[in-house]
Amino acid sequence: xxxxxxxxxxxxxxxxxxxxxxxxxxxxxxxxxxxxxxxxxxxxxxxxxxxxxxxxxxxxxxxxxxxxxxxxxxxxxxxxxxxxxxxxxxxxxxxxxxxxxxxxxxxxxxxxxxxxxxxxxxxxxxxxxxxxxxxxxxxxxxxxxxxxxxxxxxxxxxxxxxxxxxxxxxxxxxxxxxxxxxxxxxxxxxxxxxxxxxxxxxxxxxxxxxxxxxxxxxxxxxxxxxxxxxxxxxxxxxxxxxxxxxxxxxxxxxxxxxxxxxxxxxxxxxxxxxxxxx
Amino acid sequence: xxxxxxxxxxxxxxxxxxxxxxxxxxxxxxxxxxxxxxxxxxxxxxxxxxxxxxxxxxxxxxxxxxxxxxxxxxxxxxxxxxxxxxxxxxxxxxxxxxxxxxxxxxxxxxxxxxxxxxxxxxxxxxxxxxxxxxxxxxxxxxxxxxxxxxxxxxxxxxxxxxxxxxxxxxxxxxxxxxxxxxxxxxxxxxxxxxxxxxxxxxxxxxxxxxxxxxxxxxxxxxxxxxxxxxxxxxxxxxxxxxxxxxxxxxxxxxxxxxxxxxxxxxxxxxxxxxxxxxxxxxxxxxxxxxxxxx
Numbered sequence: 013x014x015x016x017x018x019x020x021x022x023x024x025x026x027x028x029x030x031x032x033x034x035x036x037x038x039x040x041x042x043x044x045x046x047x048x049x050x051x052x053x054x055x056x057x058x059x060x061x062x063x064x065x066x067x068x069x070x071x072x073x074x075x076x077x078x079x080x081x082x083x084x085x086x087x088x089x090x091x092x093x094x095x096x097x098x099x100x101x102x103x104x105x106x107x108x109x110x111x112x113x114x115x116x117x118x119x120x121x122x123x124x125x126x127x128x129x130x131x132x133x134x135x136x137x138x139x140x141x142x143x144x145x146x147x148x149x150x151x152x153x154x155x156x157x158x159x160x161x162x163x164x165x166x167x168x169x170x171x172x173x174x175x176x177x178x179x180x181x182x183x184x185x186x187x188x189x190x191x192x193x194x195x196x197x198x199x200x201x202x203x204x205x206x207x208x209x210x211x212x213x214x215x216x217x218x219x220x221x222x223x224x225x226x227x228x229x230x231x232x233x234x235x236x237x238x239x240x241x242x243x244x245x246x247x248x249x250x251x252x253x254x255x256x257x258x259x260x261x262x263x264x265x266x267x268x269x270x271x272x273x274x275x276x277x278x279x280x281x282x283x284x285x286x287x288x289x290x
Numbered sequence: 291x292x293x294x295x296x297x298x299x300x301x302x303x304x305x306x307x308x309x310x311x312x313x314x315x316x317x318x319x320x321x322x323x324x325x326x327x328x329x330x331x332x333x334x335x336x337x338x339x340x341x342x343x344x345x346x347x348x349x350x351x352x353x354x355x356x357x358x359x360x361x362x363x364x365x366x367x368x369x370x371x372x373x374x375x376x377x378x379x380x381x382x383x384x385x386x387x388x389x390x391x392x393x394x395x396x397x398x399x400x401x402x403x404x405x406x407x408x409x410x411x412x413x414x415x416x417x418x419x420x421x422x423x424x425x426x427x428x429x430x431x432x433x434x435x436x437x438x439x440x441x442x443x444x445x446x447x448x449x450x451x452x453x454x455x456x457x458x459x460x461x462x463x464x465x466x467x468x469x470x471x472x473x474x475x476x477x478x479x480x481x482x483x484x485x486x487x488x489x490x491x492x493x494x495x496x497x498x499x500x501x502x503x504x505x506x507x508x509x510x511x512x513x514x515x516x517x518x519x520x521x522x523x524x525x526x527x528x529x530x531x532x533x534x535x536x537x538x539x540x541x542x543x544x545x546x547x548x549x550x551x552x553x554x555x556x557x558x559x560x561x562x563x564x565x566x567x568x569x570x571x572x573x574x575x576x577x578x579x580x581x582x583x584x
Contacts, residue, residue: 023488027390034396037456039399040424041415041418045414048417059422061424061428108305111303117295117298117303120302130317134563134564136563138317140557141319141320144553145319160312163312166313169309225519225520230544240407241407245524249527259414265407265410269405272405274398280401281397281464284464285464
């Protein structure tokens with residue numbers, strides 16, 4: 013059985029070959045888009061497959077930011093919505109998860125199973141009635157119409173509950189003996205200790221809001237209220253065949269999520285495996 | 291109830307208040323409302339009015355050609371995309387799970403498509419799929435014919451499938467990786483003493499142990515493909531074209547609701563889709579979902 017050292021080396025080579033080829037397959041579309049964003053329209057139109065621009069230009073980026081006043085506006089809208097949604101989710105999901113994990117009150121179990129049941133409901137079912145409810149509220153084409161319905165998330169309420177359950181109660185009990193109320197204990201003791209769970213949640217919620225296409229499409233009707241994914245889609249219609257501009261806009265759009273991912277990729281993976289175990 | 295108990299109950303509901311308000315208003319009420327809408331003809335102009343039409347919306351589906359086209363497209367899509375992305379996810383996870391140098395770098399790199407927005411990915415791929423685009427250049431280089439990926443009804447959906455497999459396989463790879471790390475080394479050691487080879491070990495130990503995860507991944511894959519919207523919408527400018535070839539069920543629901551303003555009929559289609567998705571979820575949980583709750 014020790015005679016297949018050769019087999020092992022061959023296996024290693026095959027493994028690396030698979031890894032490297034798939035890395036190339038993953039990376040090429042991004043690289044191609046990045047290179048287009050630095051090319052002139054003339055060079056784009058030749059259709060030549062060169063990755064390094066013959067004439068390197070920053071004009072595409074200048075043009076989308078300066079000549080297209082709506083683009084910075086969309087960027088601002090997306091950032092505003094994502095940050096507010098993130099803040100509300102971190103607070104509300106943790107509060108709900110904490111109550112389900114720590115407080116013993118009639119209805120606790122019912123609420124918990126309610127949250128689990130809610131996880132199964134596909135968003136397409138509630139899309140149309142939610143739209144009509146927002147219409148009743150006069151919240152269509154408004155930021156609150158986009159923010160409030162996504163201010164809590166059942167998956168992460170469940171995650172926070174599991175987190176607090178796995179966590180020793182001692183500190184909180186000590187705080188209670190010291191006369192700290194439930195709110196004080198939650199905000200000053202429990203929440204600061206929940207850092208890693210909050211980080212995993214934060215990455216997912218931010219990305220979810222930043223990349224969401226369907227809900228803003230349904231809710232926002234005025235161009236000035238668009239978020240970036242919608243704006244980008246409009247851009248495509250407006251600048252058809254100006255792929256250099258479209259790609260520059262796509263790169264600007266991808267950058268914040270990418271930076272977030274590079275710094276927090278550990279938490280990202282945790283979040284996915286959590287939803288996998290669930 | 292004691293004073294302490296009462297205070298705890300009040301605190302519990304106070305902590306849950308924002309959640310109850312949001313979920314109540316934008317989830318529970320909408321579920322009931324969706325069912326209500328699905329049995330009515332809804333008139334939006336000049337103040338909303340409802341006319342009860344019994345199961346009229348549901349029987350209307352049977353004669354609606356576009357429903358059948360959307361179903362056909364969605365099934366074809368799931369049938370091709372799900373096996374491919376699952377197989378690719380297993381392959382990548384298995385390779386990444388062996389002790390190779392630089393595997394973390396690869397893992398991070400593979401993940402790029404998962405964190406990029408569907409709008410950006412679709413635009414990048416439309417740029418690559420252009421008639422004189424990169425993919426056709428590449429195909430030409432290897433002596434294959436070029437395709438009109440965006441305009442030919444025969445291949446438009448295939449183009450979206452290709453993009454979908456590419457962008458979701460890494461997501462499922464992460465789930466497989468976590469599962470692979472849970473398989474105890476002792477199982478493999480026992481097999482090694484018996485002289486089992488790597489491929490055989492993978493075939494007769496790893497794959498059977500991954501069965502629950504595979505079932506989960508396939509279920510999630512099916513649900514994900516049934517919910518396909520963004521890519522089809524951006525690709526076809528919301529039309530589902532060319533010639534209905536990228537019309538998916540969710541895109542059809544969107545068109546009926548927000549282009550034709552036929553809310554009742556659109557709601558009945560959404561109810562059907564939700565019923566199918568929830569049925570699949572329930573089956574998955576019954577068979578394999580040993581939920582680790584408490």
